[in-house]
Amino acid sequence: MTITGITLIVLAILLAVTINIFSSNASTESESKVPNLVQKLINLWTLKKSIYLGLLGIFFVSLSGMFFYNPAGTATAIQYLWGGDAAVTTQGVKLKLWGKTIPISFEIALQDKIIEFDKQGNRIIDKNGAEEGIYHRNAQTREFADAIKADIAAALIVSIDYNNEDLFLEMADKNRSESKLVYARIYPVYDQALKNTCKLMDAQDYISGASSQFDYYLKDQMENGMYLTEEVYEDIDISPITSLDSTRTVAKGKINNEKREKKYRIRKDKNGDPIRDASNSLKRYGLTVQQVAVTSIDWEASFDNRLKDQKEQVAQTQLEKQEAEKEYYATQKAIAKGEREKAETRVKLEKIQLEKTITAETAAKTASYKEQEESNLLAAAKKSAEKIRIIADAEAYEISKKVNAGITPEKQLQMELDASVQRTKALAGPNGLQLPNTVFSGSTDNKQASMLESILGAKILSGEIGGVK
Numbered sequence: 240m241t242i243t244g245i246t247l248i249v250l251a252i253l254l255a256v257t258i259n260i261f262s263s264n265a266s267t268e269s270e271s272k273v274p275n276l277v278q279k280l281i282n283l284w285t286l287k288k289s290i291y292l293g294l295l296g297i298f299f300v301s302l303s304g305m306f307f308y309n310p311a312g313t314a315t316a317i318q319y320l321w322g323g324d325a326a327v328t329t330q331g332v333k334l335k336l337w338g339k340t341i342p343i344s345f346e347i348a349l350q351d352k353i354i355e356f357d358k359q360g361n362r363i364i365d366k367n368g369a370e371e372g373i374y375h376r377n378a379q380t381r382e383f384a385d386a387i388k389a390d391i392a393a394a395l396i397v398s399i400d401y402n403n404e405d406l407f408l409e410m411a412d413k414n415r416s417e418s419k420l421v422y423a424r425i426y427p428v429y430d431q432a433l434k435n436t437c438k439l440m441d442a443q444d445y446i447s448g449a450s451s452q453f454d455y456y457l458k459d460q461m462e463n464g465m466y467l468t469e470e471v472y473e474d475i476d477i478s479p480i481t482s483l484d485s486t487r488t489v490a491k492g493k494i495n496n497e498k499r500e501k502k503y504r505i506r507k508d509k510n511g512d513p514i515r516d517a518s519n520s521l522k523r524y525g526l527t528v529q530q531v532a533v534t535s536i537d538w539e540a541s542f543d544n545r546l547k548d549q550k551e552q553v554a555q556t557q558l559e560k561q562e563a564e565k566e567y568y569a570t571q572k573a574i575a576k577g578e579r580e581k582a583e584t585r586v587k588l589e590k591i592q593l594e595k596t597i598t599a600e601t602a603a604k605t606a607s608y609k610e611q612e613e614s615n616l617l618a619a620a621k622k623s624a625e626k627i628r629i630i631a632d633a634e635a636y637e638i639s640k641k642v643n644a645g646i647t648p649e650k651q652l653q654m655e656l657d658a659s660v661q662r663t664k665a666l667a668g669p670n671g672l673q674l675p676n677t678v679f680s681g682s683t684d685n686k687q688a689s690m691l692e693s694i695l696g697a698k699i700l701s702g703e704i705g706g707v708k
Contacts (some may be wrong), residue, residue, distance in 0.1 A: 247296030255289035304337040314401035316341040316411035324412070326404045341411045343399055344372070346529065347421060349429075351392035353378040353537045374421050378537070381433055384502060387442035390537040391433060393457070397425055400525035410524045420524075428521055432460035438468060438503045442542060450533065458531040462522055464515035468503040627662075634658050 309315050311330040318324045319338040327333050350373050378392040401407050414420040436456040445453055460466060506514045521528060538546065638655050 243296075245296065248293050249296075251289040251291075251293035251296060254292070255286055305334065306332050307335045307340055309333050309342070312345045313342045314345060314399060314407060316343070316408050318412070324408050326401065326407055326411075328401050341415060341417075343411060343417045343420065345401065346396055346398045347417070347425070348373045349395040349397070349421065349425065350375055351378045351394075351534070352376070353390050353392045353535055376426070378535075379430060379433065381437040383437050383440060383442040383445065385441040385443060387542045388539045389442065389542070391437075391533060392535045392537075393429075393433070393531060393533045395425075395429065395461075395528065396530040397521065398527045398529050400527065403525060406525040410526075413524075424524060425521065425526070428461050428519060431465060431519060432457050435460060435465050435468070439466070439505065442538070445536075446546065454532055457533075458528050460515075460520075461531065462520060462526075462528040464517040464520040464522075467506045467514045467516060469506050471502045471504055630662065634662075 307315075309327050309330055309332075313330075315327045315333075316324055317327060317333075317335050317338045317340055319336060324338075352375055354377055378390040380388055380390050382388045399407060399410070410420070414424065436453060439456060440449060440453055456466075508514055517523070634655070638658075641654070
């Protein structure tokens with residue numbers, strides 16, 4: 240708008256001068272010397288029109304100085320001609336009254352790039368160029384605590400505190416532009432925090448899983464201030480040496496380059512909080528670090544070779560571990576198979592043994608039952624024989640009493656015979672005693688045989704009882 244206004248003012252002045260010159264020439268010289276086309280233009284344009292054109296240019300110049308357009312996502316500090324300032328944080332056309340504007344984005348993005356080289360050693364140029372709204376810079380070479388160097392590229396997002404108008408205006412007044420804020424404030428703090436963080440960590444620790452801790456240290460120091468560090472060395476191992484006459488100690492430690500042995504750690508207060516240098520932080524400018532992340536690291540060649548060897552060793556170790564696990568599980572499988580076969584054999588043998596045990600126990604119980612049955616039969620036979628003996632003794636006693644009472648021997652014999660027959664019939668009944676077919680006598684002396692034995696023998700010989708074999 241300002242350029243348009245200035246152009247109109249210059250054009251109005253040139254036209255006014257041109258008309259004035261041609262008008263003077265036309266009054267002193269003949270009209271035949273002035274071209275007809277130029278004469279027509281002179282007649283159409285007047286000094287009054289040039290004045291109007293100049294006033295329009297002045298209006299355009301005034302308009303651009305009075306208003307400006309504030310884009311989205313931008314906070315603008317306005318510094319007026321008469322002093323004083325104001326902050327504009329909303330989008331649209333705003334009044335600035337010919338004051339100076341300092342636009343600063345709500346969030347400022349920064350990205351480091353690692354310089355790449357081809358096989359011939361020539362630098363590879365990024366044809367895509369820098370993205371709009373992102374500040375690009377070459378990655379910085381830093382040295383870790385173990386003296387390993389690397390080019391470190393990180394992506395950062397820093398936001399401004401535009402809600403606090405006084406703090407924002409103070410920051411804008413000190414820096415006067417967004418680019419100066421980035422290159423004079425943010426990058427120096429970032430470089431110092433990056434250097435300080437590398438001192439606190441070994442390169443080997445970084446690749447072993449401490450990268451997230453590295454990002455945290457970097458972000459915390461940029462926002463809240465640098466850590467104050469202190470030097471530490473390898474601990475000294477005191478080993479006692481005992482002799483017959485005395486006891487003394489000797490210090491055992493590594494005798495290496497002191498720089499290689501020296502480490503750094505964060506100094507802390509009595510509450511365990513880090514001690515900082517708060518004078519060099521982004522928070523004092525109203526800036527907040529929203530994100531810090533190391534996107535890529537280009538290690539020096541010696542460390543790359545070491546990493547390559549470590550990767551090969553890790554791969555070899557993993558392969559051997561897999562082979563060992565395979566052999567282990569094969570062994571476990573063979574052991575399990577043997578244990579299963581042993582269990583099956585044990586169950587089979589125990590089943591056979593159990594069958595034999597049950598058979599033996601059954602046979603023993605059967606023999607026991609048979610023995611008990613025979614014992615019962617023998618006891619019953621003994622009772623029956625005892626009963627018969629008692630009856631016979633009773634009858635013999637009865638007969639003897641009758642004989643004593645005057646019964647004749649013939650009558651007595653007949654009575655005894657009849658009684659024996661009755662007893663034999665009773666014994667020979669279905670519920671009687673089953674006598675053996677063959678009877679052996681224990682004595683052949685008739686004098687010693689009782690009367691009952693004589694009667695029984697006679698009956699057997701006559702065929703009335705049993706049979707003779």
